[in-house]
Every structure is written in structure tokens, then in C-alpha cells.
Amino acid sequence: MGQKVLVIGSGAREHTIAYTLLKAPTVDEVTVIPGNPGMERDGIKTSQLSVSNHAALCDYVKDNAIDWVFVGPEVPLMEGIVDDFAAAGIKAFGPNRAAAQIEGSKDFAKQIMERYGIPTAAYRTFDELAPAERYVREHGAPIVIKADGLAAGKGVTVAMDVDTAVKALEDIFVDHRFGAAGAKVVVEDFLEGQEFSLMSFVNGEDFWPMPISQDHKRAYDNDEGPNTGGMGAYSPVPQIGQDVVDTAIETIVRPMCKAMVDEGVPFTGILYAGLIATADGPKVIEFNARFGDPETEVVLPRLTSDLNAGITAILDGKTPEFTWTDKGATLGVVLASDGYPVNVVKGAHVPDIPVDEDSHVFYAGVAAGEEPGSLVANSGRVLFVQVHADDIKSAQDKVYGIIDKLDTTGMFYRHDIGAKALR
Numbered sequence: 499m500g501q502k503v504l505v506i507g508s509g510a511r512e513h514t515i516a517y518t519l520l521k522a523p524t525v526d527e528v529t530v531i532p533g534n535p536g537m538e539r540d541g542i543k544t545s546q547l548s549v550s551n552h553a554a555l556c557d558y559v560k561d562n563a564i565d566w567v568f569v570g571p572e573v574p575l576m577e578g579i580v581d582d583f584a585a586a587g588i589k590a591f592g593p594n595r596a597a598a599q600i601e602g603s604k605d606f607a608k609q610i611m612e613r614y615g616i617p618t619a620a621y622r623t624f625d626e627l628a629p630a631e632r633y634v635r636e637h638g639a640p641i642v643i644k645a646d647g648l649a650a651g652k653g654v655t656v657a658m659d660v661d662t663a664v665k666a667l668e669d670i671f672v673d674h675r676f677g678a679a680g681a682k683v684v685v686e687d688f689l690e691g692q693e694f695s696l697m698s699f700v701n702g703e704d705f706w707p708m709p710i711s712q713d714h715k716r717a718y719d720n721d722e723g724p725n726t727g728g729m730g731a732y733s734p735v736p737q738i739g740q741d742v743v744d745t746a747i748e749t750i751v752r753p754m755c756k757a758m759v760d761e762g763v764p765f766t767g768i769l770y771a772g773l774i775a776t777a778d779g780p781k782v783i784e785f786n787a788r789f790g791d792p793e794t795e796v797v798l799p800r801l802t803s804d805l806n807a808g809i810t811a812i813l814d815g816k817t818p819e820f821t822w823t824d825k826g827a828t829l830g831v832v833l834a835s836d837g838y839p840v841n842v843v844k845g846a847h848v849p850d851i852p853v854d855e856d857s858h859v860f861y862a863g864v865a866a867g868e869e870p871g872s873l874v875a876n877s878g879r880v881l882f883v884q885v886h887a888d889d890i891k892s893a894q895d896k897v898y899g900i901i902d903k904l905d906t907t908g909m910f911y912r913h914d915i916g917a918k919a920l921r
């Protein structure tokens with residue numbers, strides 16, 4: 499008999515995790531809480547329990563004989579969901595509350611990087627407007643302003659002039675735009691270079707890196723518009739050489755995993771390093787305590803080994819095996835509701851999307867529509883169309899060949915996902 503797995507979350511990332519687990523020969527059943535109705539099209543079960551009711555989740559796991567739990571998003575990790583599962587004797591893959599601070603507090607992550615010499619932008623932390631503003635005026639632009647806590651990828655302003663930087667500080671300290679997440683602000687030097695995401699399976703000091711990917715964080719083509727959770731991604735990233743990846747593994751991932759152990763907060767789960775390949779080598783922009791979204795949607799499809807077997811090996815303290823294809827390119831595009839990320843207009847009709855064996859739709863912000871089986875948009879990022887092809891150009895042609903023919907009224911998407919690899 500195969501295993502039963504529970505995935506916590508509701509986005510396209512969790513759809514991809516659940517889909518990959520369900521394909522594993524060692525898995526019989528995958529449930530996602532709360533999930534979304536788009537996932538059900540792939541035979542994934544969903545259940546509408548509240549993710550913040552940890553006691554009810556523990557009961558659910560026991561009543562349904564679930565073997566282990568994968569926690570997708572950062573918020574439940576920071577709320578200590580893994581600690582609560584552990585206390586109930588339930589195996590869950592993800593960092594505990596203490597280790598999740600690597601994402602939950604930019605200041606915590608910065609302090610560790612500073613203490614262990616892990617390359618990142620120079621920074622200062624402030625909890626008041628006046629000294630922060632003084633520092634920004636002395637330092638000059640470009641400069642980067644970050645709300646300290648979780649802000650769903652939207653708490654960062656890359657200011658190319660001082661006025662924009664001061665306005666960002668005022669938004670945080672005077673208008674309290676990020677609530678408690680903005681009680682502290684990290685002001686850091688602007689780093690120049692291409693971004694890439696390096697995610698690893700981690701168990702204390704041991705880690706197993708995945709192929710790298712590149713997200714597109716700005717809302718509109720040519721990296722214009724506001725920062726979002728991510729509008730599209732691809733993997734591999736040919737313009738980032740293997741030497742840069744190897745350097746990132748040795749100077750960033752390895753020492754960070756060891757630092758967390760040495761600090762008494764060992765990390766287990768997925769460690770996401772958001773990096774910039776600067777002229778001085780790779781440097782950290784941020785760590786996340788979970789899979790990236792949308793990076794997961796292009797990285798996990800490259801996995802050729804059994805995801806369930808790999809993670810259960812880690813949970814059992816054994817050595818896992820993860821293998822990846824190095825053939826071709828995986829690329830995908832987010833369809834988002836009009837107005838995302840500022841004023842989301844929900845309710846767009848979700849069209850049927852024709853896919854084949856080299857393409858798939860991973861659903862995010864969708865709800866059941868009035869017509870039986872139909873879906874409507876109910877959040878900012880609605881779905882992700884993922885394709886695999888021989889190279890990035892063919893993957894781009896293939897994905898836009900699918901999306902450009904759809905009726906996307908009420909939604910928008912970027913037309914240039916993958917463009918940086920083709921310059």
C-alpha cells in the first residue's frame with residue numbers, strides 16, 4: 499500500500515507539490531488543505547479545514563491515517579504548525595517556528611549572514627522614521643527599503659532616487675502599510691546583476707540542491723510595475739554559469755545550513771535562496787523557509803526521482819535521493835486578476851486551457867463557478883501554465899501559443915517570461 503500525504507496550502511505551488519507527490523509510485527492519495535477546486539481536476543483531494551486551527555489539523559491527520567504532512571506556505575510555518583504537528587507525534591516536512599524566522603524576519607536573516615560571513619548586501623536596521631530617513635539621505639540612491647516581516651513579496655521598494663526611498667519609509671512608518679511587518683525596516687545597498695533562485699532540500703547541515711530557476715517579480719513586461727509574488731519562471735537559467743551556482747552552494751547554502759545548526763535553530767525543509775549574480779559573485783537578496791512560487795512550478799517537473807521517497811527518507815533521518823533531468827527547459831506564465839497586486843478585481847471566468855503531455859495547468863486563486871465544473875478567479879494570481887520543450891525559446895513559443903489563444907478577459911499576464919535567457 500502506498501502512502502497518504504497531506505499538503506498545507508492553496509496555491510499553484512501546492513498544486514505542483516501535490517501533483518508531483520501523487521505521481522510518485524509510493525503514494526496512493528494526496529489531500530490539500532484548503533486547496534482549490536482546480537487541483538481536483540488532477541485527482542487531488544481537498545478539504546476546507548482552517549489552516550490556523552492546528553488541533554483540528556492534527557485530528558484530521560490521525561482520523562484519516564495520513565502518513566506525513568508537507569507545509570507549503572510561510573505563514574503556517576511561522577505560526578508553528580510544524581512544532582504543533584511534532585508535539586502530536588505527526589511527521590511534517592518544513593522548518594519549525596524558530597527556524598522559519600530565516601524568512602519571517604529579514605533582520606534575523608541579515609544578522610546570521612553578517613555573523614557567518616555569508617555574502618549579502620550591506621544593510622542597516624531601523625525602527626523609526628527620522629534616523630532611517632537621515633541614513634537614506636546620506637547614503638543616496640539607488641537603495642533598497644524592506645519591511646522586516648512577512649509582506650508576501652510586496653514589502654520591498656527598490657528606490658532609484660532618494661524621494662522614492664523616503665516615500666517608502668513613510669508608507670511603512672507613518673501609514674503603517676505593512677502593519678506589524680513594518681515595525682522594523684531593513685535598508686540595504688542596491689545589488690546589480692541577474693537574479694536566480696536556488697532551492698534545496700535541507701536536513702540540518704545536510705542539503706540537496708535543486709536546479710536553479712528565475713522568477714519575474716515585477717507585474718508588467720520589461721520588469722516594469724510593482725513587485726508581485728512572481729509572474730512567471732523558467733529553469734534552467736543558462737546565463738548563470740555552473741561556476742556561479744557552485745560558488746553559491748559553497749559560500750551561501752552550505753554555511754547557512756551550518757550556521758542555523760550552530761545557532762541552535764537547525765533547519766529542516768526547503769531552503770530558498772534568492773540570489774543576485776553580482777560582479778563580485780553571488781549574493782543573497784533573501785532566504786525563504788519554503789518552496790518559491792512560481793519557481794516550484796518549473797523546478798519540480800524536472801524531478802525524475804520519487805519526491806515522496808526523498809522526503810520520507812529525510813523525515814526518517816536517512817539519506818534521500820533526488821535526481822533531475824538536465825534535458826530541455828521548463829517555463830511557465832502566471833495569469834493574474836486585473837489590478838494585481840494592488841487592487842485585485844476578482845471574478846474573471848477561467849477558460850479551459852488545452853494542454854498535452856508536455857504542458858500542465860497549476861491552479862492558484864480559483865473558486866467553483868456557477869456552471870458545474872467551471873472555475874472563476876478569486877484572488878490575485880489565478881493559475882500557472884507550465885510547459886516543457888527542447889529549449890527556452892521553444893518553451894516560450896509553446897506557452898504563448900497556448901495562452902495567447904485564450905479568452906483572458908479580467909486577467910493579465912507577462913509576455914516576456916524567459917526573455918533574459920535569450921538576450
Ligand code: AMP
Pocket residue numbers: 619642644651652653654656686687688689690693715725772783784
Ligand atoms: P525580496 O522580497 O527581498 O525578494 O525583494 C523583492 C525584489 O526586490 C527582489 O526580487 C529584487 O528584484 C529586488 N531586490 C531586493 N533586494 C535587492 C537589492 N539589495 N538590490 C537590488 N534589488 C533588490
Ligand code: GLY
Pocket residue numbers: 651713727728786789790791792793
Ligand atoms: N517567487 C518568490 C517567492 O516565492 O518568494
